[in-house]
Amino acid sequence: MGTRALWLMVLLWSSPVAALAQSGVELEGLYDRIAADVQAGAPLRVKLFVALCDNDSQGIVPVKNPRICDGDAPRRNLYWATSGGLQAYLDRNGWKRARYEERGDGAVVRVHARWRKSVFAGGALRERGVRGRVGVEIEALAYRGLEIRRAMEDYLKASRASVDDEPAHVLGYIGHNYLLDGPVDVAPAVAHVPARGAFALACLGTGTISTRLNAPGLAVLLHNRGLTYPGAWTVGGIVRGLAEGHAPRDSHRLAARYCADARGKSRGAIRRAFAYGR
Numbered sequence: 001m002g003t004r005a006l007w008l009m010v011l012l013w014s015s016p017v018a019a020l021a022q023s024g025v026e027l028e029g030l031y032d033r034i035a036a037d038v039q040a041g042a043p044l045r046v047k048l049f050v051a052l053c054d055n056d057s058q059g060i061v062p063v064k065n066p067r068i069c070d071g072d073a074p075r076r077n078l079y080w081a082t083s084g085g086l087q088a089y090l091d092r093n094g095w096k097r098a099r100y101e102e103r104g105d106g107a108v109v110r111v112h113a114r115w116r117k118s119v120f121a122g123g124a125l126r127e128r129g130v131r132g133r134v135g136v137e138i139e140a141l142a143y144r145g146l147e148i149r150r151a152m153e154d155y156l157k158a159s160r161a162s163v164d165d166e167p168a169h170v171l172g173y174i175g176h177n178y179l180l181d182g183p184v185d186v187a188p189a190v191a192h193v194p195a196r197g198a199f200a201l202a203c204l205g206t207g208t209i210s211t212r213l214n215a216p217g218l219a220v221l222l223h224n225r226g227l228t229y230p231g232a233w234t235v236g237g238i239v240r241g242l243a244e245g246h247a248p249r250d251s252h253r254l255a256a257r258y259c260a261d262a263r264g265k266s267r268g269a270i271r272r273a274f275a276y277g278r
Helices: 003-013 014-041 086-092 123-127 145-159 233-243 248-263 267-275
Strands: 045-050 098-100 109-120 133-144 168-174 198-201 218-224
Touching: 014 123, 014 198, 014 218, 045 145, 045 218, 045 233, 086 109, 086 218, 098 218, 109 233, 133 145, 133 168, 133 233, 145 168, 145 198, 168 233, 198 233, 218 233, 233 248, 248 267
Parallel strands: 045 133, 045 168, 168 198, 198 218
Antiparallel strands: 098 109, 109 133
């Protein structure tokens, strides 16, 4: 079979139609868990693992502006502080800082931060008895660029963890796809993995990151088919889709719309650059 045919199979399998059957049941379980926790007074918890962009230690196509690709400088890093960086996006869009701890140059995690905001519940959450506004908490760990392997491993391990070890409802990875550079060490899933969602905003996540998100009950919400830089705008769409209780296809479209509008790109083109499910 030729390379072209193989890629066609990958694209068809990762299309919204094929992924719908994979992710629908898992997402229903995730909405059950979120609704129960919210009604008990807890927020919708999102945890993000950010590998700071680093031209020198990551296998990325070198970014022309080296100033924003210094993995030891979160305050000006591409994935943290530019217009599409996580901190810049959240600070600019009404998220309130609940914690912001910047650590020393040698620390594995350079910044540990939390933001909070409330959004209106709808769709699947409303059907489960959630009314009014839902509190959302985003926790973010910004890893030193040199520690990208650790960031990827911690993200994948968290996706397989028990609720006691990792209480977040949703996990996200932002940064270069380390799996294109080398192997990772990931422990097997525990026997009873809680319903959880996961997404990865990293190049060529289809067939690499997505297939490793294989814990039972895990809803794979979004990943990249190609080399598109999603930016943290996409996080805003994912969170809104969950709070509004969207089905997988609609959440996919909403996240892509946030990205496309922020970048001034075609919504259809950006939507085709993403996939969901394994």
